[in-house]
Amino acid sequence: MVLTIVQSLCFVLFVGGCSYIAFRGFRNVYLNIMLGRAADYTDHPGERWKTMLMVALGQKKMFKRPIAAMLHLVIYVSFVITQVELIEIFIDGIFGTHRFLFHAWENIPFLRGLYVFAINLIEVLSVLTFIVTIAFLYRRDLLKLPRFNKPEMKGWPDMDAHIILFLEMFLITNIFIMNSFDMAAAHGEYGFWISGMIAHSWEGMNESLLEIFEKIGWWGHLAGVLGFLMYLAHSKHLHILLAFPNTYFSRLTPKGYINNMPEVTREVKLMLDPNAQVEPAASDAPAKFGAKDIFDLTWKNLLDAYTCTECGRCTAQCPANMTGKLLSPRKIMMDTRDRMEEVREKMDANKGVWVDDGKNLIENGYISVEELRACTTCNACVEECPVNISPLDIIMQLRRSLIMEDSNSPNEWNGMFANLENNGAPWQFSPQDRLNWEKA
């Protein structure tokens, strides 16, 4: 009895402690996203729900690459269904019971049958997931798929990817330790096929040893799940949660659309007609044109950055990257997230208040001018992203800042701007000659 209470207490403290740490991580992600500018992505809720169902839940865009999509689907379905077993782990943990659901449904054959079926399904999916995980490691480390081995993946991002895959294998291993020793201890009473087969290897082991190993698997699986939960906020794996809000808040406009800056509209209207009726500026602060740092991007850009799981489909399709330019759309997203993390660290060290650190997202080890200059705005990256991220939206805002705040522009572009202002064409032709094509 006392032992049960101690065990339950340990469980509650362990789960509570881990959940608190995980919560703090998620809170930081939320606070970081809220550092961004306001932007409205709430119109057409029906279309938004549909997009989320199709793209996040239904993985529509993943299926452009059918093999990768099938492998990913296995892990995804397995992850969702395995959470069923977690319900029982929680009940057993809190009340000190053992296989509560199985025993509670002793006299309800249908529910017990369902339970056994669910665990068997989890076991089958777990084996498949284990195989897929190895396939993913093979693809990454031995096949060396180019998109996993770009310069921006060196160091932590590569480590992050491996931690995730090994954690998945750890979780699955513990499920089978737990279930197989349990099957051996219960002489096969539960009727789990795969762990039942493994259980044959434990025949002849004494009862208490079987129970100890079962507990190791049980705690191991729990630790794995909670470890994942705590790790998510610091990892590219966060996409498993953020893919849903990020697709809900998708850009519903045609991909070719780039917003008209209202602060510029105001100025231009006044320039063309000093008596023009214009809407007053949103704030008294002098308007800043374009984005230099994360604070100038919208919250949606920042949500995009946290949703990115660094799969590199964007970069693989980017014409600039393909032809050896420095630009990699994935790196745009990674740099944005890294800068948010840096900002949060500095804010935490300063009681939550932001003091300008003299750095920003352009250069400073983040996104270089050369990268920004290489973009053709072709939307290949946007089209490719399986979770509707737009690297282009960030690139455009940073470009605006380079040109309009810093007058940092290649000479040829300066010439083009001058021609546009003087003759209404990017080349040095007179507007009077606009109809000359007729004469040929």
Place this chain on the structure above:
Amino acid sequence: MDIKVPTMAEMAANGQKPDVLFWVGCSGSFDQRAQRITRAFVKILDHLKIKYAVLGTEESCTGDPAKRAGNEFVYQMLAMQNIEVMNNYGVQEIVTTCPHCFNILKNEYPALGGKYRVRHHAQFLQELIDQGKIKLTDANSFKGKRITYHDSCYLGRANEIYEAPRKVLELLDAELVEMKSCKTKGLCCGAGGAQMFKEEEHGKLRINEARTLEALDVQPDIVAAACPFCNTMLTDGVKGKDMQVSVKVFDIAELIAQGQGLDGF
């Protein structure tokens, strides 16, 4: 050219209004190669007796290259001037041979007060074909020819127009072959985002070279484009590979005009 192109100003002076404004764009107005596309399209319009007009000297750049380079000021100044001109003429329908003009007129002008029904000439020609108005007199000239269509980013991904230009080409009764990267995966020609107006950043290959290699891979007689900038990039690419004698780069309007037996453009 044996056609007098009507301008909005002349029409207005005669108390007339065209059914559609043909927005020529800077490339179509000034670039010698693109002027041929403009003339071919005008030939088609004239041949089909479509009541159209151009702005002529009153047209300015839409502001696309400025905007995509990051210069929102220059873009909005040009946009507002263009909108004022068009609204004064009561323009409602626009057709343009440039996907960049098409995209910005259709998607970005409305919020600045320029609300028009905008079509790209691929859509416009497809509608005419669907209505049975375009009949080819010289379709045999394309028999047995291999044509590959290059998707312009601003027509394709930007506005999801993939089928219209292909439907137009189907009329030619030639053999249509797709490149390795096509439709949603279409590879950029390298001109967009104001890259046309500056040197490419340092890299291993030029983007138009990469795209030209994909085009040459399918051994076409003709590379069809629907954008004057793509046309320039691919023409340069083909020349760079010394293939300009056996592989021609044409706009879909030029091909239709040829098929109609029109000449002098």
